[in-house]
Amino acid sequence: MDTPEKTQIAAPPVSAHEDSPVFNFIRSLSPIKPVxxxxxxxxxxxxxxxxxxxxFTSPHANFHKDPSFLRRHQSLDPSxxxxxxxxxxxxxxxxxxxxxxxxRSKSSDKKVSVEVHAEPCKEHSDFATEFPQTSRCGFYNPxxxxxxxxxxxxxxxxxxxxxxxxIPLAMKSSGKPLPEGEGQQQKEWPxxxxxxxxxSSPNDVEAFRELVHRSPDFGTACLSSLMSRxxxxxxxxxxxxxxxDLPSREQQQIEPPYPTDEAYGQKxxxxxxxxxxxxxxxxKYMSIQLDKNSHNDAGTCVPFDYTPVPNFHRGLRRRCLxxxxxxxxxxxxxxxxxxxxxxxxxxxxxxxxDGQLPVESEGDPLRCTLPGIGLHLNALATTSNDYQSVxxxxxxxxxxxxxxxxxxxxxxxxxxxxxxxxxxxSVASEDIGSADxxxxxxxxxxxxxxxxxxxELDHNSPxxxxxxAEHSExxxxxxxxxxxxxxxxxxxxxxxAGVYCIEPCACLDCLNKPIHEDTVLATRKQIExxxxxxxxxxxxxASDSFPDTGDDSNKTPASARHKRGxxxxxxGCLKKYxxxxxxxxxxxxNCRCEGCKNSFGRKDGSTLNGVEAEIIDEGKENIGKxxxxxRSLEVAKQRDPIxxxxxxxxxxxxxxxxxxxxxxxxxxxxxxxxxxxxxSIQTTYSAKNEPLRSTSLVTTSSSSVLHAGQNQGTHKHVxxxxxxxxxxxxxxxxxxxxxxxxxxxxxxxxxxxxxxxxTASPNGKRVSSPHSDFGSSPPLxxxxxxxxxxxxxxxxxxxx
DNA sequence: GAGTTTGAAACT
DNA sequence: CAGTTTCAAACTC
Numbered sequence: 084m085d086t087p088e089k090t091q092i093a094a095p096p097v098s099a100h101e102d103s104p105v106f107n108f109i110r111s112l113s114p115i116k117p118v119x120x121x122x123x124x125x126x127x128x129x130x131x132x133x134x135x136x137x138x139f140t141s142p143h144a145n146f147h148k149d150p151s152f153l154r155r156h157q158s159l160d161p162s163x164x165x166x167x168x169x170x171x172x173x174x175x176x177x178x179x180x181x182x183x184x185x186x187r188s189k190s191s192d193k194k195v196s197v198e199v200h201a202e203p204c205k206e207h208s209d210f211a212t213e214f215p216q217t218s219r220c221g222f223y224n225p226x227x228x229x230x231x232x233x234x235x236x237x238x239x240x241x242x243x244x245x246x247x248x249x250i251p252l253a254m255k256s257s258g259k260p261l262p263e264g265e266g267q268q269q270k271e272w273p274x275x276x277x278x279x280x281x282x283s284s285p286n287d288v289e290a291f292r293e294l295v296h297r298s299p300d301f302g303t304a305c306l307s308s309l310m311s312r313x314x315x316x317x318x319x320x321x322x323x324x325x326x327x328d329l330p331s332r333e334q335q336q337i338e339p340p341y342p343t344d345e346a347y348g349q350k351x352x353x354x355x356x357x358x359x360x361x362x363x364x365x366x367k368y369m370s371i372q373l374d375k376n377s378h379n380d381a382g383t384c385v386p387f388d389y390t391p392v393p394n395f396h397r398g399l400r401r402r403c404l405x406x407x408x409x410x411x412x413x414x415x416x417x418x419x420x421x422x423x424x425x426x427x428x429x430x431x432x433x434x435x436x437d438g439q440l441p442v443e444s445e446g447d448p449l450r451c452t453l454p455g456i457g458l459h460l461n462a463l464a465t466t467s468n469d470y471q472s473v474x475x476x477x478x479x480x481x482x483x484x485x486x487x488x489x490x491x492x493x494x495x496x497x498x499x500x501x502x503x504x505x506x507x508x509s510v511a512s513e514d515i516g517s518a519d520x521x522x523x524x525x526x527x528x529x530x531x532x533x534x535x536x537x538x539e540l541d542h543n544s545p546x547x548x549x550x551x552a553e554h555s556e557x558x559x560x561x562x563x564x565x566x567x568x569x570x571x572x573x574x575x576x577x578x579x580a581g582v583y584c585i586e587p588c589a590c591l592d593c594l595n596k597p598i599h600e601d602t603v604l605a606t607r608k609q610i611e612x613x614x615x616x617x618x619x620x621x622x623x624x625a626s627d628s629f630p631d632t633g634d635d636s637n638k639t640p641a642s643a644r645h646k647r648g649x650x651x652x653x654x655g656c657l658k659k660y661x662x663x664x665x666x667x668x669x670x671x672x673n674c675r676c677e678g679c680k681n682s683f684g685r686k687d688g689s690t691l692n693g694v695e696a697e698i699i700d701e702g703k704e705n706i707g708k709x710x711x712x713x714r715s716l717e718v719a720k721q722r723d724p725i726x727x728x729x730x731x732x733x734x735x736x737x738x739x740x741x742x743x744x745x746x747x748x749x750x751x752x753x754x755x756x757x758x759x760x761x762x763s764i765q766t767t768y769s770a771k772n773e774p775l776r777s778t779s780l781v782t783t784s785s786s787s788v789l790h791a792g793q794n795q796g797t798h799k800h801v802x803x804x805x806x807x808x809x810x811x812x813x814x815x816x817x818x819x820x821x822x823x824x825x826x827x828x829x830x831x832x833x834x835x836x837x838x839x840x841x842t843a844s845p846n847g848k849r850v851s852s853p854h855s856d857f858g859s860s861p862p863l864x865x866x867x868x869x870x871x872x873x874x875x876x877x878x879x880x881x882x883x
Numbered sequence: 884g885a886g887t888t889t890g891a892a893a894c895t
Numbered sequence: 896c897a898g899t900t901t902c903a904a905a906c907t908c
Contacts (some may be wrong), residue, residue, distance in 0.1 A: 564903065564904075
């Protein structure tokens with residue numbers, strides 16, 4: 084697509100490496116004009132904004148690298164103390180930064196306090212001022228100015244156990260000139276890759292490596308930075324996906340200037356980088372250079388702007404939290420506190436132009452929403468505790484971080500390319516709820532708000548959109564198709580999710596738009612008056628229901644339940660009609676479902692998760708048919724082809740292992756075994772965006788480990804699939820529990836509390852019910868009570 | 884793509 | 896609170 088801007092980006096390459104597609108793309112995205120403030124220019128030029136890949140994995144990264152971002156900062160009013168170039172580019176000096184992190188670490192609850200502000204706003208007036216709160220990490224440019232990265236990086240760093248919150252990542256400049264296309268602002272171009280990563284100690288090297296692996300976005304950002312400095316040959320080690328479905332930029336709502344087609348393709352390709360070779364890459368380019376990480380002298384900084392927000396692709400991010408934003412704005416009466424929000428309204432053009440953050444104008448102020456906000460509040464099952472240290476606009480960070488962590492867990496997996504990409508692109512969207520301990524909590528899928536990459540792009544019909552969204556890796560905010568409700572009822576998924584309808588929606592007479600903000604808010608209030616929890620997360624975790632034992636073992640997906648429970652009659656809780664199933668959580672005793680076969684856990688407490696239960700049920704249905712391993716596997720594959728693969732299993736197992744760590748740290752009884760089981764299930768989603776059911780492989784893997792210690796320990800949780808079947812059989816045979824399909828339907832459907840007690844069998848193998856999860860204490864309903872208690876009072880509910 | 888099924892939301 | 900209606904998503908063909 085030819086755009087006028089193309090002429091701007093047609094700068095001829097200066098050197099060989101500048102001929103690389105990456106460079107082309109970089110140039111295409113860098114319509115940077117020389118500005119008066121050389122200071123600013125240098126600051127940005129020192130930043131490898133050329134590193135675009137991270138853009139695709141994180142809005143945080145995006146805006147920093149987007150031309151519009153540059154423009155914005157360049158145009159900032161220097162007179163404004165908060166808007167000074169220095170403030171914008173120099174978030175914090177080393178000491179401040181460290182202090183900020185350390186302070187925050189002290190004051191916040193573990194990892195829950197990751198604060199990710201609405202990113203676009205960071206670009207703006209509050210960019211610098213909020214830093215002390217957000218504890219951004221950053222890198223230093225040659226001037227000693229530190230570029231920022233989101234707190235996610237910090238958290239990731241912390242997670243990685245690095246000795247210092249500042250990632251000793253420094254790009255050493257070789258003094259080579261930048262491509263002309265980069266303009267005058269980028270004076271140097273670090274090509275000397277031999278010491279691109281300079282660390283002060285081996286520990287940091289390892290920590291960094293770990294961080295990269297654990298945090299896909301971080302890795303993406305790093306790769307981005309690296310790739311931007313390498314010739315194609317340098318990058319050749321990285322596999323690139325050859326199957327990139329490239330929606331048009333118009334479809335992505337990317338506004339001009341468009342990158343060149345080539346660059347666009349490159350961008351998409353980068354997005355699909357295979358990270359398998361990351362280690363090699365790091366090995367090659369990481370170096371230890373004492374005193375080198377003293378930032379300032381390290382040369383060009385690495386501008387990676389890590390964020391745990393997984394891949395907020397173009398567009399839809401804006402939808403999330405709209406309502407809250409609006410209310411916040413209204414309620415706060417002080418836009419300064421939400422200047423980013425206000426800015427999104429009044430300065431959307433700038434944001435729109437950020438290329439990667441397509442924001443349509445349409446006169447809808449709030450359509451430009453908060454980058455960095457991935458999940459809607461409603462989808463956040465974070466607890467009040469979680470909110471304590473998380474600002475209103477930062478609610479996603481926790482999830483995102485966890486998402487990142489989890490998804491990063493698959494980085495080393497043999498076939499993790501796709502999974503990685505998925506994790507990068509979908510996690511945010513995938514209803515993965517709060518998890519402050521490395522364990523994900525799947526949130527209500529219906530409320531998920533993600534950032535559909537492709538789904539938003541090229542679909543005309545609602546069905547297509549839906550289908551695309553469903554199958555898209557980065558399933559996201561669902562677009563509604565309301566015809567009669569005007570999108571002002573909970574029927575409307577958008578409205579229910581607390582987001583405005585946007586263009587992709589196929590709704591009619593939609594009033595759920597920013598221009599009808601008052602109506603929306605009024606309606607929302609009305610609904611809330613009827614049911615204060617109407618907009619609360621449908622799927623909530625019960626972590627807060629547990630006494631704080633000091634570990635996070637209770638904060639597992641298994642503890643997540645639908646707040647109200649389902650009422651399924653025919654679907655068996657095995658279809659997305661079921662909100663529990665849709666939310667990726669097991670049914671609880673709040674459910675009134677009949678014939679519950681919820682893959683994520685039946686309300687009767689059966690731990691026959693996912694395929695296990697289905698296999699059993701299918702086996703029952705297939706009278707006379709033997710439930711051989713092959714059959715089981717087929718079923719499993721049919722259910723979830725991805726998961727039914729060894730690699731997927733490995734991924735699950737990997738996650739499960741993490742969970743097991745929590746479990747072992749848990750002083751609670753073995754009932755937690757099931758808790759440790761589900762997470763592995765729910766934290767992963769299939770390509771179809773369906774919550775990955777706990778393939779028995781996974782389920783058994785985690786549980787088997789537990790049981791190995793508790794019981795016979797005969798299970799091979801890493802066993803191949805056939806063994807999983809065996810394991811499954813073993814489980815059923817060895818347990819006199821009411822497990823799953825062996826149990827009469829009547830019993831399985833037992834809706835009484837007794838069922839819980841039953842399931843909490845001595846062998847502890849069938850204890851997946853939420854109540855059992857909650858432990859033995861005042862049992863049964865206590866979990867639910869606490870769940871309700873755990874639901875934070877959303878600002879919109881309590882204010883006014 | 885149209886029609887059906889399903890269950891939540893809304894209504895009575 | 897229960898029953899019914901409405902609604903839109905999920906699903907099927």
